[in-house]
Amino acid sequence: MKRSRLQFVVIGALLLLLVPALAACGSGGNSSSGPKVKVGLVTDTGGLNDKGFNHLAYVGLQNAMHDFSNVVGSVKESKSDADYIPNLQGFASQGYNLVIAVGFLMAQAVATVAKQYPNVHFAIIDSTPSDANGNSLTLPNVEPLLFHEQEAGALVGVIAGMLEKGGTTKLKKNTISAVGGVSIPPVDKYIAGYKWAAQMEDPGVNVLVGYSQDFSDPTKCKAVANSQIGLGSDIVFQVAGGCGLGALQAADTAGVYSIGVDTDQKADAQNVIASAVKRVEVATYLAIKDVVNGHFQGANEPAFTLQNGGVGFAPGNITLSSDITAEVTKVENAIKAGTLTPPTQRSW
Amino acid sequence: MQLIGQILHLLITPALWQTTLESGVLLLLPALGGVISERSGVVNIAMEGMMLTGAFAAVAVAEVTGNPWISTLVAIAAGGLMAVIHAVVSIRFRADQIISGVAINIFAFGITAFLNSKITNFQGFNPVKPSAQLPYLHIPILDKIPFFGPIFFDQNIIVYVGLFLLVAVQFMLFRTRLGLRIRAVGEHPQAADTAGINVYSIRYGSVIASGLLSGLAGAFLAIGITNVFNDGMTDGRGYIALAAMIFGKWTPIGSFVACLIFGLGTSIVANNSTLNVSRDLLSMLPYILTLVVLAGLVGKSIPPAADGQPYTPGSE
Numbered sequence: 001m002k003r004s005r006l007q008f009v010v011i012g013a014l015l016l017l018l019v020p021a022l023a024a025c026g027s028g029g030n031s032s033s034g035p036k037v038k039v040g041l042v043t044d045t046g047g048l049n050d051k052g053f054n055h056l057a058y059v060g061l062q063n064a065m066h067d068f069s070n071v072v073g074s075v076k077e078s079k080s081d082a083d084y085i086p087n088l089q090g091f092a093s094q095g096y097n098l099v100i101a102v103g104f105l106m107a108q109a110v111a112t113v114a115k116q117y118p119n120v121h122f123a124i125i126d127s128t129p130s131d132a133n134g135n136s137l138t139l140p141n142v143e144p145l146l147f148h149e150q151e152a153g154a155l156v157g158v159i160a161g162m163l164e165k166g167g168t169t170k171l172k173k174n175t176i177s178a179v180g181g182v183s184i185p186p187v188d189k190y191i192a193g194y195k196w197a198a199q200m201e202d203p204g205v206n207v208l209v210g211y212s213q214d215f216s217d218p219t220k221c222k223a224v225a226n227s228q229i230g231l232g233s234d235i236v237f238q239v240a241g242g243c244g245l246g247a248l249q250a251a252d253t254a255g256v257y258s259i260g261v262d263t264d265q266k267a268d269a270q271n272v273i274a275s276a277v278k279r280v281e282v283a284t285y286l287a288i289k290d291v292v293n294g295h296f297q298g299a300n301e302p303a304f305t306l307q308n309g310g311v312g313f314a315p316g317n318i319t320l321s322s323d324i325t326a327e328v329t330k331v332e333n334a335i336k337a338g339t340l341t342p343p344t345q346r347s348w
Numbered sequence: 349m350q351l352i353g354q355i356l357h358l359l360i361t362p363a364l365w366q367t368t369l370e371s372g373v374l375l376l377l378p379a380l381g382g383v384i385s386e387r388s389g390v391v392n393i394a395m396e397g398m399m400l401t402g403a404f405a406a407v408a409v410a411e412v413t414g415n416p417w418i419s420t421l422v423a424i425a426a427g428g429l430m431a432v433i434h435a436v437v438s439i440r441f442r443a444d445q446i447i448s449g450v451a452i453n454i455f456a457f458g459i460t461a462f463l464n465s466k467i468t469n470f471q472g473f474n475p476v477k478p479s480a481q482l483p484y485l486h487i488p489i490l491d492k493i494p495f496f497g498p499i500f501f502d503q504n505i506i507v508y509v510g511l512f513l514l515v516a517v518q519f520m521l522f523r524t525r526l527g528l529r530i531r532a533v534g535e536h537p538q539a540a541d542t543a544g545i546n547v548y549s550i551r552y553g554s555v556i557a558s559g560l561l562s563g564l565a566g567a568f569l570a571i572g573i574t575n576v577f578n579d580g581m582t583d584g585r586g587y588i589a590l591a592a593m594i595f596g597k598w599t600p601i602g603s604f605v606a607c608l609i610f611g612l613g614t615s616i617v618a619n620n621s622t623l624n625v626s627r628d629l630l631s632m633l634p635y636i637l638t639l640v641v642l643a644g645l646v647g648k649s650i651p652p653a654a655d656g657q658p659y660t661p662g663s664e
Contacts, residue, residue, distance in 0.1 A: 047579040049464045049472040058470055079457070079580075177621060210621030213631045217583040218574040219374075223367055223618030230363045231622065242578040245475060249575050252478075268475050 034070040037098065037292050040091030041075045041284075042084065044103035046215050048077060052241035052262045053280045057102045057125060060284025068292050084109035092117040098291045100284060101125065104184050108132060114142045121296050123287040125280055126186040128299075138299045143290070145283040146303040149186055150342040151335050152276035152311040153193030153237075156259045158331050159274050160194065160235045161201025162324045163257070170256055173232025177208035179224045179247040181215040181240035183346070190239045190261065190276060193342040197331065208233055209348045218246030225250035235259065235273070248272060257318070264314035272316040279310050307336045351625055355616065362498040364615050369499060370573060372604065372611035373510035377565035378589035379596070379603040380517050381558030386598055387521060388554035389534035389654040393449035394434050395562045396586025397456030398427040402566020404460040407473050407577035410480040420482065420567040427563020428556050430456060435555040439548060442658030453586070461579040475575040482506055482572035506568040513561070518600040530554055534652035537659040547659050562586065595642040597649045606642055613637040 041061050043054040061073045074096075076087040084106045091099045092113055099120060101110045104127040111129035114122045118141055122129075128136035128144040160176045163169055178194055180187045195207045208228045212220040225236045225247035236251045237259040238244030244261060248269035251258035260268065260275030283304055290296050304310020313328070334340040358364050378395035385392040405426035410419040434452055438445040464472065485508070487501040521527035532540040533550045541547050569585075570577050588610060589603075596602025613634025620627050 045580075047461060048470045049461065049468065049579055051472045055470060055472070077461070183627065208621040210618075211627050213617075213627060214583070216578045217581050218576050218578060219371070219569065220583075220614075220618065222574060223371075223615065224621065226363065226367070227619040228621050230361070242472075242576070242581075245576045245578075246574050249475065 037068070037071045037288070038091075038094075038096040039064070039071055039073045039288055039291075040094075040096040040099045041073065042087045042091070042099065042101050042106065043075065043077045044084075044105045044215075045078055045080060046103075046241055048075065050216070050242040051245070051265075051268070052215075053125065053278065054102050056263060056278075056280035057100065057284045060281035061100070061288065063281065063285050064288040064292075068289070071288060071292060081105070085112060088113040088122075089116070092120045092122075097121060098123065098288060100287065102280075103127070104186050107134075107136075110142060111137050111139065114139050117141075121291055123284075125283065140298050142299065143287055143297050143301045144299065145280075145287060145301065147186070147278050147280075147283070147311050148303055148305040149189035149276070149278060149311060150193030150196075150344050151306040152278060152313055153190040154197040154335065154340075154342040155306075155313040155328055155332060156237060156274050156276045157194035157197030158201055158328050159320065159324055160237070160257075160259070161198035161205055162327055163235065163273075164198070164205045165202035166321075169234035171229075171232045171234050173206075173234075174202070174204055175206040175208060175228075175232040176235040176237070177210065177225070177228035177231075177233035178237040179221050179228070179240055179244060180209065180211045181221075181243055182213060183211055185344075187239045188346050189344050191237070191348075192344055192346060194237050194259075194276075195347065196342050201327070206232075207348070212240050212243050214243045215241040217243055218249070220246065222246030222250045226254070229254045229256055237261070237276070245269075260314075260316070266314070266316045270317055273318045273320070274316045275314045277312050277314050279304065279312070282310065306332060351623065354623055358616060358619055360495075362495050364612075364619070365499045366502065367615040367618065368608060368611040370503060370507060370611070371614055372608040373507045374565060374568055374573065375585060375589045375592055375607035375610060376510050376514060376604050377506075377568065378558075378562045378586050379592045379607055380513060380600055381561035382590055382593040383521070383596075383598055383600055383603055384517065384530065384554045384561075385558035386593065386655050387534045387652055388530045388551045389537060389652060389657065389659070390435070390438055390551055390555050391445040391449065391656040392431075392434065392555060392558050393446060393587070393590055394430065394452035394456075395558065395565075395589055396582055396584065397449075397453035398430045398559045398562035399566040399569070399586050400456045400460055400580070400582045401430050402427040402563030403570035403581060404464065404566070404577055405563070406567035406571045407476060408463075408467065410476045410571050411473055414477060414480045416480050416482045416571055419480065419571055420564065423567035423570075424560050424563040427561070427566060428559040431556045431559020431562075434559070435552050438658065439551050439555070442660065445656055445658075457580055460577075464577065464579060473577050476571050478575075480571065481575055482568065504568065504572045506564070506572050509564075510568075514600050514604055521600065531652070533659075534654055537654050537657075541659075541661060547661075551659070565589075591638070594649050594651075595638070595646055597646065598651060602646075606638065609641050610634050610638045 101124040107127040107130040123143040178191045210224040221243040235257045238247040248258045266272045402423035406419045406423035409422045437448040491497045491501040592606035595606040
């Protein structure tokens with residue numbers, strides 16, 4: 001009895017050790033010619049297979065490893081919030097040159113670890129580092145990779161508003177909606193731009209905003225989207241990563257339109273009319289390139305915008321009329337020129 | 349006051365109850381598995397991992413075969429396979445059943461995420477095609493009944509399967525010889541053994557049954573309600589099912605009531621596009637509702653006497 005219990009504990013402990021080892025298998029690298037540049041990528045709880053920004057960050061790392069033979073990449077996936085600091089510290093303490101934190105949720109963890117390791121370069125996607133109260137900090141060794149999500153949101157909002165104004169949508173209640181993951185700036189900026197542009201095109205349009213409080217469980221986004229469709233939403237904009245695939249599915253089932261997020265999602269559902277795109281892979285790649293070339297920008301890194309191609313939109317599976325595409329182009333040019341500025345704050 | 353009015357208005361919407369029944373049955377399946385396993389004396393907290401394994405298997409097989417039935421069978425088998433591990437470790441080797449369960453949950457998370465990455469090269473599986481999903485049945489005429497039609501006659505096929513299993517398991521446990529044996533083994537295995545019941549086979553069978561049911565729940569989640577696999581997508585449902593089983597006093601019907609109350613809470617939360625209340629507060633609702641209703645009304649839950657104790661023949 002006692003011995004078998006001990007055997008079991010040992011087996012259990014081995015299993016526990018095996019799991020992170022399995023999860024970290026994505027690491028690898030090329031043989032190097034110059035001095036090695038070690039890059040560590042820490043995902044948030046969404047994981048590398050999220051079809052969203054964790055995945056894109058990994059693509060950026062792979063592209064950099066492909067283009068620069070001296071870049072050696074490694075990945076740690078976070079299974080819970082409690083993993084952020086240990087994962088970041090793990091890379092920093094092992095002499096990594098650049099540690100990339102994927103996501104707003106790691107803003108405080110990055111600040112904590114970056115202060116402990118002032119000689120290690122850090123980059124964080126979607127946020128500046130922040131203190132325990134959420135106030136943003138300027139740290140010389142942290143490069144924030146920020147996106148103007150509201151500009152991408154505005155372009156898909158133009159499409160949604162024009163379609164509603166045209167009156168050809170299914171439910172005829174002049175209502176559209178957005179399903180957010182959690183109410184954090186990178187999510188709310190998308191929705192702010194979407195709502196603003198839709199109401200610019202169709203001032204009477206009702207914009208419902210709901211949150212799934214989750215980024216990985218598609219049933220939650222499906223339920224939120226279904227409730228919005230029940231209230232008459234003709235167009236559902238998902239801003240919830242892997243969870244949001246459930247919202248796209250709900251739109252397909254109900255026969256209404258949907259809008260994808262972060263990456264081109266037209267392959268993920270039939271009724272996708274467009275996707276608001278954020279080129280996380282480009283930002284990640286450029287951050288690595290900066291370190292390779294010794295041009296690390298730190299807090300001076302400029303934001304990724306429509307103007308520099310950091311955000312944009314991808315067409316979907318439904319052909320839009322020429323006056324809609326013309327209006328999108330017009331608004332796009334106005335935003336690039338600075339004559340139109342989409343809001344970044346919540347108004348719902 | 350406005351909020352109370354909004355919630356009351358929600359409660360007369362059929363869509364709310366439709367989702368409640370759907371998410372209730374999704375929790376019911378692993379809860380039934382837990383009831384069978386624990387009634388036989390084996391604590392099973394590994395339903396979460398078994399369900400996740402089932403979900404992964406369902407999507408992976410649906411991608412290859414395009415057939416929802418084959419995918420579901422493989423998902424059930426995959427859940428059963430994880431249960432075999434739990435059974436061997438906790439019955440044959442008499443290890444601590446909680447530790448075995450925790451290990452299986454962690455292992456299931458790791459192996460599914462790993463295989464997902466390896467098979468799809470970090471792309472994730474494509475959403476399962478509609479033809480490869482478990483179908484929703486729209487029962488003609490009956491689904492036109494006002495209010496009740498959409499709730500009871502416009503549901504996924506697994507909802508009906510789950511309701512059938514609920515009745516079947518309740519009947520099996522309390523009205524058949526097999527059920528009596530399972531309960532005897534869970535209450536007093538020595539006495540059961542003396543009476544000529546094979547304690548080990550009853551326990552193996554019960555634990556594996558819990559895996560099969562959890563695997564079915566995984567398939568329902570991944571290719572029924574949704575059409576994708578995301579790492580960790582079960583999101584603690586196996587644990588909620590476990591809690592439902594305890595609140596339900598280790599009976600199928602009681603567990604189902606608990607699952608429905610939790611399902612109602614999550615369905616109300618999903619309507620947060622129109623509810624004027626802090627979403628962080630609102631997202632606690634399912635848990636608070638379940639606690640208040642069940643802890644307040646149900647009273648003390650007493651587990652089977654030999655629950656969690658490995659059986660050694662001849663010991664007292």
